[in-house]
Amino acid sequence: MSGDAQETFVSHLVELRDRLLRAIVAVLVVFVCLMPWAGDIYDLLALPMMDTLPEGTHMIATGVVTPFFVPVKVTLMVSFVLALPVVLYQAWAFIAPGLYAHERRLAIPLVLGTSLLFLLGMAFCYFFVFGTVFKFIAEFAPKSIVPAPDIEQYLSFVMTLFIAFGLTFEVPVIVVVLAKAGIVSVEKLKEARPYVIVGAFVIAAIVTPPDVVSQIMLAVPMCLLYELGLVIARMVTKPATPAGGTELDRIEAHGPGER
Template identity: 45%
Template sequence: MPAETTDDEDVVQPEYNQQATFVSHLVELRTRLIHALLGMLFVLLPLLPFANEIYAYLAQPLLIHMPEGTSMVAIEVISPFLTPFKLTLMLSIFITIPWIFYQIWLFVSPGLYSREQKIALPLISIGTFLFYMGIAFAYYIVLPLIFQFITATAPEGVAVMTDISKYLDFVLTLFFAFGLAFQIPIATFLMVKAGATTPEKLSEKRPYVVVGTFVLGMFLTPPDVISQTLLAIPMWLLFEIGLYASKKFIKPTQSASE
């Protein structure tokens, strides 16, 4: 005769399955984290010998506007080594963002429906592209305008000698702010897609959005009016792009039902 199962065994079996599933998720998460880290190291190691050249390239927007006879300075003892290394590390992370997102996708995609997978992958790709566009906009347009203004308005008798560590922190803050701000079309599209709002409601709130972009620009950028304005205006334009995309690609009944 087959052995009879007790009520306790019926309770233990689902708990065991849940624990096994949880452990398998942790193992998969560890695997994806290791792969992401290895990808970053794969990019970082070849770049380390060129750390000083990379920093010199990053400093060009400031150096070309500095008065003759002046240069950047390193106040802290370890700054000449640590600052270029920090920049190279951040650069390797920026470069491997697609690979990191791919690892995240491999981890979460099994739990998504097919219709969710169809929209998630394009949004991740577009979001990555927009992040890089934000960094490029900050480097090639915003930074030259900021440093041209700052060096031109320096009081007479004041030598502009920027610390290399402070400069890196300033630039990385701008890069992160503009990379994040360029995600606004994605955020707008997802809000409409999820049914949290509609394009018509967003259009009605446009004046508040414009004010909000300047407020966010104040918090996300260093405390100067130029960088705040140069961030707020693209944020507003990106909001309009996201609004247009939501009107074009999302049906009204679809946004309302989802």
């Protein structure tokens, strides 16, 4: 490796470190501000479960330090979600210098869209999925059983569903980016629709609890969001060049243009 290449590599590592530190600091600042209300934040997270439990029943903590660490984990999760625009911006700012000018103009819409869709996925999970799934489980359970969920297992459960639905709502962004970058044409994405539907139900079966309700509530929005991504992709992508190539082909043929 030459001296200039090594110096460039080191400078990239330094910039990556600085971007990571800024993202971590943003999360920690929000976390410190929210810590006084850690217990209230967990109570809010547990509300969908508490609404389905018999009157007078409470969740339990089987570990000695669990009542402290679980609310702290929840608060850290909320802090990351609130600081997500900053985290995504730092990631984008790191890769932006290597992109074309027209690609860099997508920075703000991409960061805002990604953050908003992830939050919408979590909100859909909290307000619609949790209540439906917990009610289904409570009605299915034998009457001789009094449910008393452990708070740590409950946190693991809701975290899994939050991440699953948050990522599911990113499907339109992924579709639009693939089409806008010329990696895959809209026509090819339309042809892949049957495979996407099958894949959506397979993913839902893997990441959700073993009940049909939660699997359908994940797979169906994933399919609908894929269709939404196709609609948006048709609107934002330019028509093919006269030679039939994509925008990426034109750039490769005539040069990158403005950097």
